[in-house]
Amino acid sequence: MSETVEATAVVKEPKEPLFSSKNKRLLSDPLNDDNPITIQVLGICSALAITVQVKQAVVMSLSVLVVMIGANLIVSWLRNLIPSRVRIIVQLVIVAALVILVDQVLKAYLYDVSKQLSVFVGLIITNCIIMGRLEAFALANKPWPSFLDAVGNAAGYGWILIAVAVVRELFGSGKLYGFQVIPDAFYDFGYFNNGLMILPPMALITVGIIIWVQRSRNTKLIEEN
Amino acid sequence: MSNAIHKFLENNVKPNFDEGGKLEKYLPAYDALETFLFVPGHTTNGKGSHIRDGIDMKRTMIMVVLAMVPALLFGMWNTGYQHFLATGEAYTFMDAFLYGALKVLPLVVVSYAAGLGVEFVFAIINKHQVAEGFLVSGMLIPLCLPVEIPLWMVAAATIFAVIIGKEVFGGTGMNILNVALTARAFLFFAYPTWMSGDKVWIGGGMDESVAYADGSTGATILAQATEKSSGFVDAAGVAYGDSFMSAFLGLIPGSVGETSTLAIMIGAAILLITGIASWKIMFSGILGAYVMGLLFNLWGANPFMEVPAHMHLVIGGFAFGIVFMATDPVSAAQTATGKYIYGFLIGFLGIMIRVFNPAYPEGIMLAILFMNVMAPLIDHYVLEANIKRRQKRTMAVAA
Numbered sequence: 001m002s003e004t005v006e007a008t009a010v011v012k013e014p015k016e017p018l019f020s021s022k023n024k025r026l027l028s029d030p031l032n033d034d035n036p037i038t039i040q041v042l043g044i045c046s047a048l049a050i051t052v053q054v055k056q057a058v059v060m061s062l063s064v065l066v067v068m069i070g071a072n073l074i075v076s077w078l079r080n081l082i083p084s085r086v087r088i089i090v091q092l093v094i095v096a097a098l099v100i101l102v103d104q105v106l107k108a109y110l111y112d113v114s115k116q117l118s119v120f121v122g123l124i125i126t127n128c129i130i131m132g133r134l135e136a137f138a139l140a141n142k143p144w145p146s147f148l149d150a151v152g153n154a155a156g157y158g159w160i161l162i163a164v165a166v167v168r169e170l171f172g173s174g175k176l177y178g179f180q181v182i183p184d185a186f187y188d189f190g191y192f193n194n195g196l197m198i199l200p201p202m203a204l205i206t207v208g209i210i211i212w213v214q215r216s217r218n219t220k221l222i223e224e225n
Numbered sequence: 226m227s228n229a230i231h232k233f234l235e236n237n238v239k240p241n242f243d244e245g246g247k248l249e250k251y252l253p254a255y256d257a258l259e260t261f262l263f264v265p266g267h268t269t270n271g272k273g274s275h276i277r278d279g280i281d282m283k284r285t286m287i288m289v290v291l292a293m294v295p296a297l298l299f300g301m302w303n304t305g306y307q308h309f310l311a312t313g314e315a316y317t318f319m320d321a322f323l324y325g326a327l328k329v330l331p332l333v334v335v336s337y338a339a340g341l342g343v344e345f346v347f348a349i350i351n352k353h354q355v356a357e358g359f360l361v362s363g364m365l366i367p368l369c370l371p372v373e374i375p376l377w378m379v380a381a382a383t384i385f386a387v388i389i390g391k392e393v394f395g396g397t398g399m400n401i402l403n404v405a406l407t408a409r410a411f412l413f414f415a416y417p418t419w420m421s422g423d424k425v426w427i428g429g430g431m432d433e434s435v436a437y438a439d440g441s442t443g444a445t446i447l448a449q450a451t452e453k454s455s456g457f458v459d460a461a462g463v464a465y466g467d468s469f470m471s472a473f474l475g476l477i478p479g480s481v482g483e484t485s486t487l488a489i490m491i492g493a494a495i496l497l498i499t500g501i502a503s504w505k506i507m508f509s510g511i512l513g514a515y516v517m518g519l520l521f522n523l524w525g526a527n528p529f530m531e532v533p534a535h536m537h538l539v540i541g542g543f544a545f546g547i548v549f550m551a552t553d554p555v556s557a558a559q560t561a562t563g564k565y566i567y568g569f570l571i572g573f574l575g576i577m578i579r580v581f582n583p584a585y586p587e588g589i590m591l592a593i594l595f596m597n598v599m600a601p602l603i604d605h606y607v608l609e610a611n612i613k614r615r616q617k618r619t620m621a622v623a624a
Contacts, residue, residue, distance in 0.1 A: 190377070191377075192416050192418075192419070194415040195417060196411060196415035
């Protein structure tokens with residue numbers, strides 16, 4: 001945890017504690033300072049498409065989490081065996097296999113949600129966050145840090161997705177996770193659901209507002225000029 | 226008298242807001258109110274070469290608001306007129322006007338309160354002065370909405386438009402989109418049942434108790450034109466008598482301030498005489514709409530396409546949009562040539578959307594927003610072309 005532990009780790013790297021500060025950062029950075037959606041602006045298409053309802057967003061986040069952990073671990077294990085010239089195709093095959101597994105599980109146990117998510121489960125293959133982490137991290141790191149990196153990034157992706165979905169479902173259809181939250185009395189009083197929230201532009205605007213708040217609160221992210 | 230009040234403010238109230246004063250943080254709010262009431266105290270010093278007089282942004286904005294007054298007053302009367310026409314009750318001129326005023330004024334108050342509230346909050350957070358841009362937007366918003374829209378929707382749309390349409394880009398003068406139209410577009414997509422149909426346009430129309438006396442439907446001419454399979458001119462003629470004249474004068478259902486082309490023309494005259502709005506945009510906008518109308522007449526594939534081109538200029542929000550919204554100096558094109566292109570395309574696209582897509586009868590709103598986005602691009606190419614032209618000339622002279 002302390003500086004000395006880090007220093008010795010660099011020298012010989014015998015046994016780094018499982019949750020050294022470096023490893024902890026792998027988990028926490030993607031949640032805020034290095035968020036895949038709001039800072040790196042990756043994976044935007046799925047953030048726009050499947051955030052109409054919280055349920056879809058949760059299932060999508062979990063699917064990405066599973067695929068990412070699997071892919072990062074496998075690529076990390078194989079990192080010394082994969083010839084660098086064909087590494088992209090190898091990564092694609094690994095990710096595609098995992099996505100097919102996830103897709104089949106969803107179809108078997110969550111058929112409704114899987115139908116709503118439609119092509120977007122399949123499109124996890126092309127999710128830039130996953131390929132990005134494989135290229136940038138898993139190919140050069142041991143399995144355990146790779147695992148943490150996958151969890152961190154999938155969580156960073158997931159919380160934005162769920163936050164956007166909460167806003168959109170709450171104002172767009174008055175529900176959360178499929179349950180009505182805004183009481184009938186409101187509607188009797190003249191309240192109406194906001195139809196714009198259901199439309200994709202509002203996902204973009206909501207993500208934009210999250211970026212705005214994040215950048216004005218986090219001094220590290222404030223650009224000079 | 227007003228001098229005495231100003232002196233009192235300067236000497237006794239202002240120190241509280243100056244640096245070190247108790248209320249230092251709220252200087253922007255104080256400053257906004259002071260310069261709103263009085264001509265700003267800062268003038269050019271002896272050495273300045275630039276002129277600084279009383280016509281600051283607030284005066285400019287106030288002129289635009291004044292130009293909207295005819296449309297506002299007419300809108301109030303028309304709201305009452307449409308109401309009594311629908312119920313079939315007897316009424317006098319004052320009855321109609323007062324009924325409409327009671328319906329329209331709350332919209333104006335809510336729009337200003339919500340918008341200025343957001344502006345003040347941002348001014349204090351960002352420690353800059355309250356900008357005057359909202360004086361105009363706050364009046365445009367109620368004028369471009371149906372009279373029956375619930376007040377909380379107006380407030381929500383105004384707050385959305387000021388924050389997302391303006392403050393995120395850096396406040397007044399930095400916005401890409403026209404703020405009032407952003408509010409209208411928000412309502413149009415968020416609460417479509419309150420922005421279209423045949424009840425919202427009539428004062429009291431959403432109230433079940435209002436019975437339609439003479440079988441008039443209360444739909445706008447545009448809505449009728451897209452619905453009726455028979456010739457549009459017939460449909461409008463049946464409901465509104467001499468349709469061109471009644472549309473020109475504004476005796477038709479529609480958003481509060483946009484029915485009367487005549488009242489809008491008075492406003493346009495004020496804006497053009499004072500030089501505040503660009504005649505280039507207005508002129509080319511009307512030209513664009515007329516050309517598109519003529520093209521549709523030539524095509525004539527359905528009754529709506531056969532609507533005479535001059536009709537398009539007086540129905541719907543076209544006149545209001547081209548006079549008050551397309552000419553917004555911030556979101557419009559800045560170059561002279563660019564203004565012609567910008568205005569022409571607004572008219573052209575506005576009528577095209579109106580005729581082609583029955584789901585969006587108010588094409589002018591979408592056309593202006595679209596061209597707002599395109600304006601910087603137009604300016605860029607106009608500038609590039611100018612640079613190239615001059616470069617060529619210099620090369621020719623040098624060679």
